[in-house]
Amino acid sequence: MSKNLTKRAEDYSKWYNELVVKADLAENSGVRGSMVIKPYGFAIWEKMQAELDRKFKATGHVNAYFPLFIPKSYFSKEASHVDGFAKECAVVTHYRLKNADDGSGIIVDEEARLEEELIVRPTSETIIWDTYRNWIQSYRDLPILINQWANVVRWEMRTRLFLRTAEFLWQEGHTAHATRQEAEEETRMILDLYADFAEGFMAMPVIKGVKTESERFAGALDTYCIEALMQDGKALQAGTSHFLGQNFAKAFDVKYATREGKEEYVWATSWGVSTRLMGALIMTHSDDNGLVLPPKLAPFQVVIVPIYRGEDELEEINIKVSEIKQSLEQAGISVKYDNRDTHKPGWKFNEYELKGVPLRIAIGPRDLKNNSVELARRDTLQKEVVSMDGLIAKVLDELEQIQTNLYKKALDFREANMYPVDSWDEFLEVIEKKGGFAVAHWDGTAETEERIKQETKATIRCIPLKGEKEEGKCIRTGKPSTGRVIFAKAY
RNA sequence: CGGGGUGUAGCGCAGCCCGGUAGCGCGCUGCGUUCGGGACGCAGAGGUCGUGGGUUCGAAUCCCGCCACCCCGACCA
Numbered sequence: 193m194s195k196n197l198t199k200r201a202e203d204y205s206k207w208y209n210e211l212v213v214k215a216d217l218a219e220n221s222g223v224r225g226s227m228v229i230k231p232y233g234f235a236i237w238e239k240m241q242a243e244l245d246r247k248f249k250a251t252g253h254v255n256a257y258f259p260l261f262i263p264k265s266y267f268s269k270e271a272s273h274v275d276g277f278a279k280e281c282a283v284v285t286h287y288r289l290k291n292a293d294d295g296s297g298i299i300v301d302e303e304a305r306l307e308e309e310l311i312v313r314p315t316s317e318t319i320i321w322d323t324y325r326n327w328i329q330s331y332r333d334l335p336i337l338i339n340q341w342a343n344v345v346r347w348e349m350r351t352r353l354f355l356r357t358a359e360f361l362w363q364e365g366h367t368a369h370a371t372r373q374e375a376e377e378e379t380r381m382i383l384d385l386y387a388d389f390a391e392g393f394m395a396m397p398v399i400k401g402v403k404t405e406s407e408r409f410a411g412a413l414d415t416y417c418i419e420a421l422m423q424d425g426k427a428l429q430a431g432t433s434h435f436l437g438q439n440f441a442k443a444f445d446v447k448y449a450t451r452e453g454k455e456e457y458v459w460a461t462s463w464g465v466s467t468r469l470m471g472a473l474i475m476t477h478s479d480d481n482g483l484v485l486p487p488k489l490a491p492f493q494v495v496i497v498p499i500y501r502g503e504d505e506l507e508e509i510n511i512k513v514s515e516i517k518q519s520l521e522q523a524g525i526s527v528k529y530d531n532r533d534t535h536k537p538g539w540k541f542n543e544y545e546l547k548g549v550p551l552r553i554a555i556g557p558r559d560l561k562n563n564s565v566e567l568a569r570r571d572t573l574q575k576e577v578v579s580m581d582g583l584i585a586k587v588l589d590e591l592e593q594i595q596t597n598l599y600k601k602a603l604d605f606r607e608a609n610m611y612p613v614d615s616w617d618e619f620l621e622v623i624e625k626k627g628g629f630a631v632a633h634w635d636g637t638a639e640t641e642e643r644i645k646q647e648t649k650a651t652i653r654c655i656p657l658k659g660e661k662e663e664g665k666c667i668r669t670g671k672p673s674t675g676r677v678i679f680a681k682a683y
Numbered sequence: 684c685g686g687g688g689u690g691u692a693g694c695g696c697a698g699c700c701c702g703g704u705a706g707c708g709c710g711c712u713g714c715g716u717u718c719g720g721g722a723c724g725c726a727g728a729g730g731u732c733g734u735g736g737g738u739u740c741g742a743a744u745c746c747c748g749c750c751a752c753c754c755c756g757a758c759c760a
Contacts (some may be wrong), residue, residue, distance in 0.1 A: 196721095205754090259728075279758070315760095347760055349684080357760070409760095429760060449757095468760055499719050538720040556719055566719075683760090 197546070199480045204424040211474060212353045215483040215547050216616050218470075225351035225358035232547065233470065236493035237361065241341065243393050244363060244492055246574035247385050253337040253365060258319050260343075261310035266318040270443040276410020277314045280347040280360075284310040312345040316409060317436070317462055320366045321444040328368060328458055330449045335378075336368040355428075355683055362466035368458045370448065372437070375459035376414075379435040382463045383416040386431040392467065395599035396476045398430055399629075399678060400652025406638050409462075413437040418680065419653045420607045422475040425627020427653045427680035429559075435465035436534045451590050465545040471683075474600050477571075483548030484570055486598050487591040492528040494520060494587060497540045499556030506531065508556055516553070516565075516583065523584050525591065545570060550594050551587060571597055598615050612676070617669050619679070623650045629680050633673035635666035644668055644679070651680045 197214060198206045213219055217233030229237065245255070260283060267274050292502060313319065320338075321382030327333060345359045369375040383400055390398045398418035410417040412434035421431045441447070441457040450456055477484040487493045496513055500506040513529055515654040520527045528549075530540055538555065544552055565583065568575040571594050578586055609628030613619045624629040634640060634652065645651050655677045664673045 207754095224752080276759095344760095346759070348760095350754090350756085360760075362760080430758075464760080466760060497719095501718060533718095535721065536718050536720090538718080538722080540721090541719095542721045554719065558719075 197280065197480060200423065203252045206354055207480075208471075208475060215279070217474075217483075218383060222357075225348060226647055227353050227357050229361075229467070231352070232491060236398075236473070236485070237467060237470060239491070241363075244389060244465065245339075245341075245488070247389060248339050248363075248365065249446060251337075251381065252386065253367075255341065256338045257340055257342070258323065260313055261370065262313050262316075262319045264309045266322055269318065270411050270439055272423050272439075273317065273411035273443075277346075281314055282345045282347055283310040283527045284312065285397075289316075302510075303476060313342075314344055314346045315462075315464075316340065316344075316364055317366065317440055317460075318341070318444070319388070321440040321446060321460070324368055324458070325444050325446045326364075328446055328448050331370050331451055333370055334370045334458065335374065336342055336363075337378075338465055338576065339365045352471075354467055354474070360467050362464050364462060365463040367461045370456075370459070371456055372459050372596075375437075375461050375635055376435055377464070377474050377553060379414065379416055379433045379461045382433040382461070382483035383418065383431075386433065386463075386465060387418050388580075389455060390430055390469075390472075391419065391487045391599065393486065394473050395488075395595055395602060396472060397599065397603040398431070399656055400658070401637060403432075403654055403658040404638070404641055404652045404677075406641055407652065409434045411439050412437060413439070416657075417654050418477065420472055421609060421680070422472070422683070423605070425609060425681075426477070427629065427682040428468075428472050428475070429653070429682065430469060431463070431465040434461060436460035436462060438501060478548065481573070484548035484598065485550060487550045487595050490526070490548065490550050491515070492526045493548060493552060493591055494527045494551045495540075495544045496529045496530075496555065497526065497537055497544075498531050498551045499537050499554055499558070501557075505557055506533075506556075512560060512582055513555060516555075516580070519661050520587060523588060525584075525587060541568075545573075549610075552585070553587075569594060571601075610625050613667065614664070616667050620648065623648045623679065623681065627681070629653070629678050631676045631678055632667045632678075633662075633664035633675075634677050635669050635671035635673055638670050640666060640671075649680075650679045650681050653680050653682060 198210055200207045215232070216230050218227045218229045285306055286300050286304050287306060288301040289298050290301040292299045312601045318638065324336060327336065327388050341363050342357055343361050348356050348358055351357050367378050369378060387398050387400050390396045398420050400416070400418055403415040403417055405535055409432060414435040416433045417429055422428050438457040438459060440460050446458045447455050449459055473489065477486065486672045496517065498506060498509040498513065500509055510531060517527050517529055541552065548570060550570050552568040559565050562575050563580050563582060566575055567578050567590065569590060610631055611622045611626065611628060612631045619630050619632055622628060630650065641652055659675045662675055665671065666673050
C-alpha cells in the first residue's frame, strides 16, 4: 500500500499537498506562490484544454491572444473592476537592470522607470475592451465571440498548489453582443457548457447558480457559477460566467450603429475556468492510495505491467503485449507499457495507483499459458483475471464503467452532504460539524450574508438556478424569504 | 500585513539547549541474486550546514541583520 501518503482523515490538507507532489502533478517553485506544473499534471490539463477548446469552437468561438501587460490607466476606467483587483496586482515599473556600482550584483536601473506602470493582467477585460472599440462600428460587426488561453497573475496572500497560485493558467472568453438578451443567453450557454464539461469529463457533479451581489465578479451585473463539493465538505467554485451588461462598453466607449442607424453601447460577457479545475479533480475523486482519474482525462487510460523472470520470459511477454497494445490503441484507448527492468511489479502497481491510472493490466507467464490477463480497476481497487479473447471490448466497457461510477460516487457524496436546514442551530450543525452544503432561506440582504460570514465563515455559494420558489424565513433574521440558497465554507 | 515554524547530501530528517572529526533513512552508482503488491546482499559516490556580519584559539551549534519557503489568520478563482 502507499505507505508514504498521509490519510485524508488524518489531515486532509496535508493529504492534498502530498498527493499533488507525489503523483508528479506539480511542485512549488523558487518563486513565491508560483508552481511548476510537471509533465504528468500538465498532460491532464492539456486534456481539459482540448475538450474545452473543442466545446468553445463547436459553439462558434475562436481563439485569439491579447497582451500580458495592461497600462495602469486602463484599469481605472471601470470603477468596480479596479476596486476588485487593485489589491492583488503585480506592477511593472522598470524595464532595465544594471550592475551595482559597488559590485554587489544586479540592481534595478532607476533611470529606466516606465512613464506609465504596466499591470500584469489579473484578467483581461480592460485590454480586450480597449481593443474591441476599434473592431466594432456596426451591428454587422457583432457578435464577437473570442476566447483566450493565457496565464494571469493575482498576488494572493496565501497560495496552494492548483487551488490558488499567484500565477495560474486559464481560459477567458470575452464576447460582445448587440442586445442584452443575446449576451445573457451567451452567459447561460457557457454556464451549461462548463457544467457539461465538469460532469461529463471530470465526472464531477456541480450545482449551477448565480452569485449574490457581494460575491459577484468586479464589474459584472450577474455572475453565474458552477459549485462543486469536495470530500472534506468544503465548496469549490469551479467556473464562472459573467454577464457584464454595458459596463465595459461604457468604460471603453464601445458603441455600434443599429440597423435603424441609432448608436448603442455593446453588451458583454466574460467567462473562465482555470488550473484550479485540477484541484477540483483531485479533491473530488482521489483516495488514500493516491490520485484517481476519470478515463476521459487520464494521460493514459491503461498501463500494462509485465511480470517475468529473466530475459526470455520478458521477450515473450513483449511480443504478446505489443499485439494487445496495438489493438487497444486502434480502439482509441491510450496505453502505456512499462517494461522497465529497473522496477519490480509491486513497485509499479503502487506507482500507477498513486498516479491514478484507471485500468491496469498485469501479464505474466501464467497468463501466457492460460490466455488471460489480470485487470485491476483504480476506482474500486478490484482485480479480476480475464481472458485475452474479447479483452478490447472488456477494457472499453470497464473504462466506461469507471467514468460512470466516479460520477455516481461523487454525486452520491454530494447528495448525502446537502442539508436543507430551517433553523440557526441546524445551520451551525452543518457548517461547523458535518460540512457540506447547507440549503437555507436567506432574507436577501448583503448585511445578513456578511453577518453569517463573520460568524461562521460560511458564504453563499450560489442561488441555485434549479431552486424552487418556496416561502420561508431567513435562518438568521427570521425575515421572509422566497427561496433557498446554498451556504458552505469554501476554498 | 499579523502570528507560528523551517532552512544541514537529490528528498525526509537528527545534531544546536551544553561550541571541538557533519550523521541517519530513503534515493543515487556498480556487481550479484530477485521479479504475481513498494526485494535483498556487498561495495561506493555525494555537504560553501539559506545568507551577511559578530563573539571565540575554534561556530551547523552562541549573538545581530537579511533572504526564502511552509503553516494559521485577514484577501481571493
